[in-house]
Amino acid sequence: MLAGAVVLGIGAVSTLATWNDSEWVNGLFSTSSFEVEQNTAADIGDAAWVKEESNPGGALRFTADAAALTPGDAAYAPLALRTAAGSDAATVTLQGAVPAAGTTPGTELWAALDVRVTTSDAPFTCDADGITAGTEIASGKLASVAASTAPQSLAADSGSVQYYCFEIALPAELAGSEDVQGQTAQPAWEFQAVSLEA
Numbered sequence: 001m002l003a004g005a006v007v008l009g010i011g012a013v014s015t016l017a018t019w020n021d022s023e024w025v026n027g028l029f030s031t032s033s034f035e036v037e038q039n040t041a042a043d044i045g046d047a048a049w050v051k052e053e054s055n056p057g058g059a060l061r062f063t064a065d066a067a068a069l070t071p072g073d074a075a076y077a078p079l080a081l082r083t084a085a086g087s088d089a090a091t092v093t094l095q096g097a098v099p100a101a102g103t104t105p106g107t108e109l110w111a112a113l114d115v116r117v118t119t120s121d122a123p124f125t126c127d128a129d130g131i132t133a134g135t136e137i138a139s140g141k142l143a144s145v146a147a148s149t150a151p152q153s154l155a156a157d158s159g160s161v162q163y164y165c166f167e168i169a170l171p172a173e174l175a176g177s178e179d180v181q182g183q184t185a186q187p188a189w190e191f192q193a194v195s196l197e198a
Helices: 002-016 107-112 172-176
Strands: 036-039 074-083 090-094 114-120 135-141 152-154 162-169 191-195
Touching (some): 152 162
Antiparallel strands (some): 036 074, 074 162, 090 152, 090 191, 114 135, 114 162
């Protein structure tokens, strides 16, 4: 009887023994980087790349004619865009002109000026002859040209540069008009950028 009790006791102890195991997992989440930079220098250089994210933005460097337009004159300014180092790729779309922050344009001059913008993924000269080397993405009266319907692509991590040339012209047919004399206009343009999935 005593032996039987011992056997039963051993059986009871063995049913209490169990194995334990745990599995842990975790996830690390980070956001990607997205930033577009601009360069308004005629000779594009790394030191001149900046971020200007609000109106009026970076100053386009128009040729000297821009300071004293007469009918028939045109002025030209280059611009280059790229993504910043470490940034996702992007598409950018030129929007219609609006008055630069803090300015009120002369109504007649704003309505009279013509604008043309061309672009290329290869460098080209931004002047009366060179502007035709790019693809036209905007053309018409400054006051009425809407957003471009042709976005441009920028590679990730500063992998490509998109070049632009802006032309502002005062039409020759205004030679007999005094309505636009002595007026100023300071348009600002936005390039809306949208990131692309990595």
